Every structure is written in C-alpha cells, then in structure tokens.
Amino acid sequence: MNPDTTLICTLDSVSLENWVKWCETETINELNKIMNNTKITSESTLHSAIRNKQYIIGSFNPVTGTSFNIHPTVQYSMMQARGECRRLARLYPGKTFFFVKLEGGEMTVAQPREVSI
16 A cells, blocks of 8 residues: 555444554553663563663662662663653652663672673
C-alpha cells in the first residue's frame, strides 16, 4: 500500500473498542521502549549495565544523604540520564538528583575467587 493512500473502513462498536485498546497498548509498548524501563533486578542485568558502561540515577538529601532506588532504571546515555535527573528534580524540589556511570565492579563467588565485571 502506498504511504499516501487513505484507508476507509467501517467498524462496529466492539471492533472499534478492540482497535482503540490495541492502539493504547501499542502506544504504551512504544513509550516503554523509548523511555527505557530496564530495571536492575538481577545480577545479569547489573553485569550487562556495567559491561555497557550505562548510567543509573541517585539522589541526595541533606537529611537522608545519598541514595539509589532498590531497582534503579538503566539509562543508556549521558543525555538520557541528565534528562531523567532534570525531570526528577522538577518533581521533587529541594532534592538533588545525579547520575553515575557504571564503569566496573568486583564480585566474590562461593569459592573465594574474584571475578572482574
């Protein structure tokens, strides 16, 4: 089909309702892909984020100090991480948000030997 072609069709109310639900679901799926909802919930996700030198967001409050989310969201670029800090700072005035690039780490496994990540 030519991209400039106009498609006209008739839908009954059930079909229309299903089509609208599909559109909303697809929009949410696309937004999730764009907004990057990869959360660090396992060692393999963390190791991947470290290997790819990705970013996570932290916050600082004079009363509570520095903290990170228990399952931080991976930010794929410095620009994305900075934008997320800006968004969070607007939502939570008085709190400082910062981003950290994951550069490396060490892990000790059951047999005492170290593994570089």
